[in-house]
Amino acid sequence: MIIVKYKTALQQYLKKLPSSFNKVGFVPTMGALHEGHISLIHLAKKEHDVVVCSIFVNPTQFNNSNDLAKYPVTIEADIEKLTQAGCDFLFLPAVDEMYPPNETNKHYELGYIETILEGFYRPGHFQGVCIIVDKLLALVQPHTLFLGRKDYQQCMVIQKMMTTAHPNIHLTIGDTIREKDGLAMSSRNMRLNATERLQALKIIEALQYIQQQIKPGNVTLLKKQATLFLENNGYKVDYIEIAAASTLQPVLEWDAKVPLVALVAAYLNEVRLIDNIILKSVG
Incomplete structure (x- = not known):
């Protein structure tokens, strides 16, 4: 090289x-x-x-x-x-x-x-x-x-x-490359101490919760629940959003047809972590 x-x-x-x-x-x-x-x-x-x-x-x-x-x-x-x-x-x-x-x-x-x-x-x-x-x-x-x-x-x-x-x-x-436990690989992960490294898994858990619970209709409560989950686990949340995958327009009412992406950005002490997953259709 x-x-x-x-x-x-x-x-x-x-x-x-x-x-x-x-x-x-x-x-x-x-x-x-x-x-x-x-x-x-x-x-x-x-x-x-x-x-x-x-x-x-x-x-x-x-x-x-x-x-x-x-x-x-x-x-x-x-x-x-x-x-x-x-x-x-x-x-x-x-x-x-x-x-x-x-x-x-x-x-x-x-x-x-x-x-x-x-x-x-x-x-x-x-x-x-x-x-x-x-x-x-x-x-x-x-x-x-x-x-x-x-x-x-x-x-x-x-x-x-x-x-x-x-x-x-x-x-x-x-594609996003993840550690074996699901944490998205990021250069900022190097700044996490051992305790924070375990807490960091709550990011993907919040996204997976959205995937498990998403269904046609209003998704506002689901976003609030995912936000509260992170806050209760020591995070300061900038956003958790469910948006149209092609435009990032936020979705309030989902018709089960528009492809979605769930995105999160949150601080774990001084380290800001981001992640996202493409939401798969239900049913």
Whole structure:
């Protein structure tokens, strides 16, 4: 695996690839890699000649400076994992490389999807996400971008940005990878102590409860019950939402026809956890 720290160097490497290497897969990350990230590397390698991964803790998508300061950094372990997975290039830029002094950031028209859930509780977050993904896509110019479904809303936001900024790049969304006990793999899990790690399972339990109890009709009470369950287990809940899977429009009355997704974001002490599941039809 070739490690590159500068944009011009990465472009030179990619331009020198043999003409037969016509499909590049790209996996952007913020590091602290786990099997969820590595599953995307494997997915990219199945159909692409070259796989590029980036590790960059993007400051513009953090609306909480404390969260940015405490984001886990495990670069040596990350490099080892990527090497074993067969990644071809690792792009590892500094902040000044991606955000040169005096540069004006773009603004993206994201519409409704930016105003709800993560967008509501983390103002400016998705603008920051789009800024860096746009920059990275323009740099790498991959055939396909690979993202993980755990960040469900983020996938939708990036897809919307790409329709105008990068219409020729494909988007592939990989399944959420979970620990054996059901906890969604996340870099932030590294910040959980042993007690919190057990408590973290309440997130998937709340989502599974919604799956077990969902039925046609009003779903407001079900959301309240799931919220109360988490609050009673030590969480500060930002949201538990049942929404249309294709639009993230909240659903109050379900007709059993519209595909649904259940989403949650909640704090366990200082660590904010998110997860989601696609709700299967009943009956």
